[in-house]
Amino acid sequence: MRRILISSLLLAAVALAAPIATAQILYGQPTSGNLGLIYTHWKLEGLGGELTLGQWLLPVNGFLPLGDDLEARYYVARVGNALSTIAGDQELDGLTDLRVQIARSLARDRYLLSAGLNLPTGKTGLDPGSELPVMTMLTQNFLQLPARRLGEGFGLNLLAGTAATWGERRVGFSVAFNYEGAYEAYAGAGDYDPGDSLVLTAGVQGGRGPWTWHGDVSFTTHGDDQLDGRKVYSQGDQLGWQAGAQLARPNRRASLQARYLIRGRNEQFDAAESLASRLKVYGNELALAGTLAWVRFDGLYGGPVAEFRRIAGNEYGFGGTTVLGFGLLAGRPLGRQFDLSGGLKFFTGNTDDGNIDLSGYQVSLSLSGHL
Numbered sequence: 001m002r003r004i005l006i007s008s009l010l011l012a013a014v015a016l017a018a019p020i021a022t023a024q025i026l027y028g029q030p031t032s033g034n035l036g037l038i039y040t041h042w043k044l045e046g047l048g049g050e051l052t053l054g055q056w057l058l059p060v061n062g063f064l065p066l067g068d069d070l071e072a073r074y075y076v077a078r079v080g081n082a083l084s085t086i087a088g089d090q091e092l093d094g095l096t097d098l099r100v101q102i103a104r105s106l107a108r109d110r111y112l113l114s115a116g117l118n119l120p121t122g123k124t125g126l127d128p129g130s131e132l133p134v135m136t137m138l139t140q141n142f143l144q145l146p147a148r149r150l151g152e153g154f155g156l157n158l159l160a161g162t163a164a165t166w167g168e169r170r171v172g173f174s175v176a177f178n179y180e181g182a183y184e185a186y187a188g189a190g191d192y193d194p195g196d197s198l199v200l201t202a203g204v205q206g207g208r209g210p211w212t213w214h215g216d217v218s219f220t221t222h223g224d225d226q227l228d229g230r231k232v233y234s235q236g237d238q239l240g241w242q243a244g245a246q247l248a249r250p251n252r253r254a255s256l257q258a259r260y261l262i263r264g265r266n267e268q269f270d271a272a273e274s275l276a277s278r279l280k281v282y283g284n285e286l287a288l289a290g291t292l293a294w295v296r297f298d299g300l301y302g303g304p305v306a307e308f309r310r311i312a313g314n315e316y317g318f319g320g321t322t323v324l325g326f327g328l329l330a331g332r333p334l335g336r337q338f339d340l341s342g343g344l345k346f347f348t349g350n351t352d353d354g355n356i357d358l359s360g361y362q363v364s365l366s367l368s369g370h371l
Helices: 008-012 015-020 132-138
Strands: 032-046 049-067 070-085 088-095 098-106 111-119 155-166 169-180 197-208 211-222 224-227 230-234 238-249 252-263 266-269 275-279 285-295 301-311 321-334 338-351 356-370
Touching: 032 338, 049 132, 070 132, 088 132, 301 338, 321 356
Parallel strands: none
Antiparallel strands: 032 049, 032 356, 049 070, 070 088, 070 098, 098 111, 111 155, 155 169, 169 197, 197 211, 211 238, 224 230, 230 266, 238 252, 252 285, 266 275, 285 301, 301 321, 321 338, 338 356
């Protein structure tokens, strides 16, 4: 069995590289790549109206071993969004930014150093008339979407982590800093500079027999957002807990995950940079998820998936959200070098304390290969 340098809690702290943060130094892992297709559709009904939002995503990501204890990963995607309301139809599509992450382990796996770049290849300068309504819907956290942003500014993230053995358990700690560069979010609206962030994460892993488990806690704090050098917004601090367990047998796999986020108040500033309001934009969130898959002798696998999300109401008068998701996943190897997998999920629930009904579905396909 290949050893894991530091649990995923360390690299999960790198928010800038979230889509490629599944990497921990894995010994003997070959060069590999993945091409995906994800289509997500949501319908919102209530308060006298109906709207639909559809998003397709074509992500490309890969892994490159650069040497002993040294690896690189990259991620870029093409995304398209279509919003339909009683007022008409709007679209927003383009490339995301290219994200590159390099990780290095030191001192016989006791330490991890990682650095990543967000290269501004994605679409910016959005049309405030036709594209702003679509982007507004993408920011609604009660909608599960694989892509919420397109282009941003140049970004840099740095992470340092350490891990140690504690009896039969592994414990780890990491600190990550994310630098966010300025960019023109909307055409003619000036340069928007998101606040930098600092993420502290600590966690533990263990297991016995076919079962493994993990838990971690993280704290995130943000600097002030600026528009043309003027302070306009500050995202609230966030405290999160995660826990999970996995079963791995030759003919069966299972996974259970739980997450709880406590979100702080967000600050908005007026033209004189004085505090105008300090309220929660998003409420606290509980998320549960589980998967079960049966594996055949030829590598074919499949089984059910289920998830549950509960988001509390915010302090602007928008009520809470409850969403239930369920579906199937399946996959199989294609020869020795390729794997094909896919999934289908359906969503049902409501938001704003039941005033708006939610329904949706997501279809995904993924082709992976290695040398």
